[in-house]
Amino acid sequence: SPTVSMAELEHLAQNISKSHVETCQYLREELQQLSWQAFLQDEVDGYQSKPREVMWQLCAIKITEAIQYVVEFAKRIDGFMELCQNDQIVLLKAGSLEVVFVRMCRAFDTQNNTVYFDGKYAGPDVFKALGCDDLITSVFDFAKSMCSLHLSEDEIALFSAFVLLSADRTWLQEKLQVEKLQQKTQLALQHVLQKNQREDGILSKLRCKVSALRSLCARHSENLSAFRAVYPDIVRSHFPPLYKELFG
């Protein structure tokens, strides 16, 4: 474990929190104000009657938009741009969707089991046409369990950075550099949790979320492969190029 001064941890925590706020796509207050706006039944019917490929394309676009903000988040984390370019790409390929899932808890309404999507709050039924009910259920369950931790914005920021800087990703060239950065981020996260007087078990709960995130992303890949097998041309010509780069 690296020796890091309290001042350095404080500085890193501030840098990561600031980067998160600057790149979070929607402010929490904005999302809370919108939370009473759920899709009406006829709008839900509209989504459900979309052809499968059209709904997939829409979701791929939304995911890609969210990921672009995550790339910007990564770039602003102290030390990320000092990693070699191969490793920056490896970390983003493996971790950007995970961070989108973490960030999703900010846009999730636990009372109604809805998430902000395409301008309003949507329940799992809105995503029916995708034909991957299990994945959707898992994503909603994950958001719900993340929300139950009641993380503050700085805790979400630090946890997102910790997820993104995972040193165990395959194909890293300078694993040691990433490891150092992740360890520092973990210390900064612990520092913030202590400062916020969180209960002792919170870190181990967050560790469980790391494996849940990996399984969600693996499921996303499986579902994408199954979809691509049926609609190769749709993916090739209508999906966002960045989405294909990340998940192709």
Add this chain to the structure above:
Amino acid sequence: KEKHKILHQLLQNSTS
């Protein structure tokens, strides 16, 4: 590099 053209571009763009 060609395989991750857009990611490369996004990473190289200066942060706004």
